[in-house]
Amino acid sequence: MTTSAPESALxxxxxxxxxxxxxxxxxxxxxxxxxxxxxxSLMIVEMAMAVHDTLGIAVEEQELRDATLEEFAAFVDARRTDR
Structure with a gap:
């Protein structure tokens, strides 16, 4: 049985x-x-909801505003591994 690695948050x-x-x-x-x-603001809320729905990770709107895509993805990946 082979399992593939989960997709990266990025x-x-x-x-x-x-x-x-x-x-x-x-x-x-x-x-x-x-x-x-x-x-x-609506797009920020939609993105926060999409991340939660897809990855099960809750994010704050400010976390979305303050990071690059790469930084935000690393933050989400870190939360995924902490679970």
């Missing part, structure tokens, strides 16, 4: 940004500030 969050929030894929880069990708 991959999952990138996919959520592109698929659910319809952010153009060329804008979704690891170095992109989340506050630039999520243009308004």
């Amino acid at each position: 991959d999952v969050i990138s996919e959520l940004l592109i698929e659910r929030l319809e952010i153009p894929s060329d804008e979704v880069r690891a170095s992109a500030p989340m506050r630039d990708l999520l243009a308004d």
Whole structure:
């Protein structure tokens, strides 16, 4: 029996940004500030809910505003391993 490694948070969050929030894929880069990708408060709330629904990780809106995509993904990965 082989098991594959779980998808990284960076991959999952990138996919959520592109698929659910319809952010153009060329804008979704690891170095992109989340506050630039999520243009308004509604998008921030939607992203927080999507991360919770998909990964089971609760995030605060401020955590989304203050990080790059890569930093936010690392934060989520750290919370996933703490469980």
